Amino acid sequence: MQAKATKRKHQASSEAPPAKRRNETSFLPAKKTSVKETQRTFKGNTQKTFSPKKHSVCPSDRNQEERPCIKTSSLFKNNPDIPELHRPVVKQVQEKVFTSAAFHELGLHPHLISTINTVLKMSSMTSVQKQSIPVLLEGRDALVRSQTGSGKTLAYCIPVVQSLQAMKSKIQRSDGPYALVLVPTRELALQSFDTVQKLLKPFTWIVPGVLMGGEKRKSEKARLRKGINILISTPGRLVDHIKSTKNIHFSRLRWLVFDEADRILDLGFERDITVILNAVNAECQKRQNVLLSATLTEGVTRLADISLHDPVSISVLDKSHDQLNPKDKAVREVCPPRTGDELDNFAIPESLEQHVTVVPSKLRLVCLAAFILQKCKFEKDQKMVVFFSSCELVEFHYSLFLQTLLSSSGAPASGQLPSASTRLKFLRLHGNMEQEERTAVFQEFSHSRRGVLLCTDVAARGLDLPQVTWIVQYNAPSSPAEYIHRIGRTARIGCHGSSLLILAPSEAEYVNSLASHKINVSEMKMEDILCVLARDDCFKGKRWGAQKSHAVGPQEIRERATVLQTVFEDYVHSSERRVSWAKKALQSFIQAYATYPRELKHIFHVRSLHLGHVAKSFGLRDAPRNLSALTRKKRKAHLKRPDLHKKTQSKHSLTEILRSEYSSGIEPGVAKVKKQNAPGEPGSRPLRPSLQPTPCFGHGKTLKWRKTQKALQQDSKTSQKV
Numbered sequence: 001m002q003a004k005a006t007k008r009k010h011q012a013s014s015e016a017p018p019a020k021r022r023n024e025t026s027f028l029p030a031k032k033t034s035v036k037e038t039q040r041t042f043k044g045n046t047q048k049t050f051s052p053k054k055h056s057v058c059p060s061d062r063n064q065e066e067r068p069c070i071k072t073s074s075l076f077k078n079n080p081d082i083p084e085l086h087r088p089v090v091k092q093v094q095e096k097v098f099t100s101a102a103f104h105e106l107g108l109h110p111h112l113i114s115t116i117n118t119v120l121k122m123s124s125m126t127s128v129q130k131q132s133i134p135v136l137l138e139g140r141d142a143l144v145r146s147q148t149g150s151g152k153t154l155a156y157c158i159p160v161v162q163s164l165q166a167m168k169s170k171i172q173r174s175d176g177p178y179a180l181v182l183v184p185t186r187e188l189a190l191q192s193f194d195t196v197q198k199l200l201k202p203f204t205w206i207v208p209g210v211l212m213g214g215e216k217r218k219s220e221k222a223r224l225r226k227g228i229n230i231l232i233s234t235p236g237r238l239v240d241h242i243k244s245t246k247n248i249h250f251s252r253l254r255w256l257v258f259d260e261a262d263r264i265l266d267l268g269f270e271r272d273i274t275v276i277l278n279a280v281n282a283e284c285q286k287r288q289n290v291l292l293s294a295t296l297t298e299g300v301t302r303l304a305d306i307s308l309h310d311p312v313s314i315s316v317l318d319k320s321h322d323q324l325n326p327k328d329k330a331v332r333e334v335c336p337p338r339t340g341d342e343l344d345n346f347a348i349p350e351s352l353e354q355h356v357t358v359v360p361s362k363l364r365l366v367c368l369a370a371f372i373l374q375k376c377k378f379e380k381d382q383k384m385v386v387f388f389s390s391c392e393l394v395e396f397h398y399s400l401f402l403q404t405l406l407s408s409s410g411a412p413a414s415g416q417l418p419s420a421s422t423r424l425k426f427l428r429l430h431g432n433m434e435q436e437e438r439t440a441v442f443q444e445f446s447h448s449r450r451g452v453l454l455c456t457d458v459a460a461r462g463l464d465l466p467q468v469t470w471i472v473q474y475n476a477p478s479s480p481a482e483y484i485h486r487i488g489r490t491a492r493i494g495c496h497g498s499s500l501l502i503l504a505p506s507e508a509e510y511v512n513s514l515a516s517h518k519i520n521v522s523e524m525k526m527e528d529i530l531c532v533l534a535r536d537d538c539f540k541g542k543r544w545g546a547q548k549s550h551a552v553g554p555q556e557i558r559e560r561a562t563v564l565q566t567v568f569e570d571y572v573h574s575s576e577r578r579v580s581w582a583k584k585a586l587q588s589f590i591q592a593y594a595t596y597p598r599e600l601k602h603i604f605h606v607r608s609l610h611l612g613h614v615a616k617s618f619g620l621r622d623a624p625r626n627l628s629a630l631t632r633k634k635r636k637a638h639l640k641r642p643d644l645h646k647k648t649q650s651k652h653s654l655t656e657i658l659r660s661e662y663s664s665g666i667e668p669g670v671a672k673v674k675k676q677n678a679p680g681e682p683g684s685r686p687l688r689p690s691l692q693p694t695p696c697f698g699h700g701k702t703l704k705w706r707k708t709q710k711a712l713q714q715d716s717k718t719s720q721k722v
């Protein structure tokens with residue numbers, strides 16, 4: 001795939017671009033004078049009139065005369081050319097989701113089968129379940145890889161429950177953990193706990209429990225004291241309890257499960273996993289280990305090679321399987337099953353339509369807003385997840401959209417569906433929120449039939465949010481694996497879903513990077529997204545007032561886009577506090593941008609950002625001067641740091657920033673981006689002797705973590721940012 005190199009003609013500040021560089025974006029066949037006309041149209045008696053407390057884009061209730069003037073520099077001028085995307089069509093790796101095999105064929109306890117059938121309302125197994133459950137019931141260690149939303153949770157939960165209920169000496173609550181399931185986020189911990197709890201309905205003597213950051217440590221301690229037999233936890237919180245709670249013992253542990261294993265074994269969790277494995281190994285050597293993910297990379301496989309005992313590698317996508325194991329069609333392989341290249345190509349649900357749109361920086365905000373309006377205001381029952389690269393970006397866009405896009409009048413304008421103005425609902429989820437609110441949002445969005453969830457990658461892994469129809473990636477992910485997990489929040493278990501990746505012209509090359517991992521995206525034109533503004537008379541320009549909506553042409557769409565941008569700008573500029581809030585969000589964007597891994601730096605480099613243009617996508621009218629000085633400093637710091645994973649001070653602070661997303665939340669004051677001292681570093685709490693970092697999964701094999709780190713560094717293309 002060849003995306004033409006972007007001709008970035010305008011690197012100077014937007015404040016005073018030379019006249020000859022003032023090119024219009026060429027995608028709409030409008031007259032050159034159009035924007036001037038627009039400016040004339042909206043200027044006049046409306047100077048600085050847009051100052052109500054609620055800056056909503058209200059439909060018919062606002063008088064045309066009240067429209068703000070367009071102080072906005074033209075959105076459609078001085079933009080870099082949008083490169084043509086010459087997409088090579090790559091054949092995506094695909095998996096069959098369902099099989100015709102029924103759960104009762106597995107020889108499970110009849111009560112477990114009836115629970116699966118009646119409580120979970122499932123009868124036939126998915127491919128990954130059909131392959132994994134028998135292997136795990138045999139007592140083997142396993143590496144399980146299958147596409148997002150294919151039922152991996154039950155693939156390990158069913159064998160765990162089946163084996164524990166069948167134990168000869170009946171499990172006592174006070175025995176403590178027989179199974180430990182580690183997951184990267186609190187929401188995923190809650191979700192997995194919910195599944196285990198359902199499966200355990202007939203086996204009331206087996207007690208499940210969840211430990212996660214943000215919850216009251218005291219009550220968790222009390223629950224641990226009483227006993228938890230199937231323990232689901234985030235790494236950070238478990239480490240806290242290992243270090244401070246005397247009531248946690250692993251002597252009876254039979255199962256150790258790493259869900260989202262590539263994420264859990266990622267460097268961000270290194271220290272925590274080291275502590276956990278040492279605590280577990282000190283008390284228990286013989287157990288089953290299971291690693292699962294949709295994106296088990298070579299690094300994880302290598303780690304597994306030296307740490308798992310004679311593992312079976314289960315991969316649904318592997319078409320060459322039959323050739324490798326002609327006699328054994330039960331889909332099992334002894335590691336290593338595939339080459340590194342093959343492992344880098346991830347399966348994507350067949351019913352997932354992926355799109356990309358290339359949008360100049362100045363138009364990004366308007367384009368995102370238009371897309372949200374198109375899907376969630378004008379179409380029925382749409383549920384959308386929008387990914388951003390930092391907590392600050394989520395907060396900024398959440399507040400901005402709440403204040404500007406939600407209609408306060410409730411009265412639909414012409415062209416709107418009758419209930420259009422009430423259809424929009426925004427929620428947000430990120431690692432800097434209080435746990436109570438996080439849980440409430442997660443539950444609300446899960447149960448909601450519609451709505452827009454703005455979030456960080458905290459929602460990218462494992463979450464099973466029913467009926468999500470659209471995934472939007474406003475900031476590109478830092479690795480193909482994260483791309484796969486983000487889009488995997490839709491099109492689950494055979495359902496239909498769509499995704500949209502929004503790129504700047506200088507980032508168009510990213511489409512090639514995706515194609516090299518057999519990820520196929522089709523282009524959606526920016527003007528097709530902006531076209532929705534024609535349906536929404538909220539944005540009607542003054543001089544078009546008398547015209548009917550269906551007569552709206554490209555020129556009017558530009559003007560409407562400008563009206564929308566002006567609404568954003570007026571809101572941001574309505575107070576000093578809001579301006580500095582937008583600047584902080586911009587700064588956070590630039591910081592996150594600087595953390596793309598080395599192999600993507602040629603596409604995503606802060607040097608290719610046009611600060612003035614990017615500022616507009618934060619509702620700022622100009623490139624902030626003080627920010628550019630600050631950014632230059634940061635840029636220098638990042639340029640000195642060719643690889644995020646290099647052992648430098650900046651690496652550590654970035655790692656800590658990342659950890660804030662997944663941290664236990666226990667630390668005093670919950671300084672979410674607070675740097676912690678590493679074990680052994682000055683000021684750190686000493687580890688118990690048994691917790692010194694020499695991790696191993698068991699079976700007497702010691703894992704040289706640093707060596708493994710190197711392997712992981714090569715494979716983990718995950719940029720560590722909030």
Ligand SMILES: Nc1ncnc2c1ncn2[C@@H]1O[C@H](COP(=O)(O)OP(=O)(O)OP(=O)(O)O)[C@@H](O)[C@H]1O
Nearest residue numbers: 122124125126148149150151152153294462464493
């Ligand atoms: N056999 C089945 N029949 C019908 N639905 C199922 C079956 N197994 C699982 N599901 C449902 O499929 C959805 C996705 O399952 P799950 O969350 O386990 O997927 P996953 O493979 O772990 O996804 P991810 O990689 O994103 O974590 C869930 O809603 C689950 O209840």
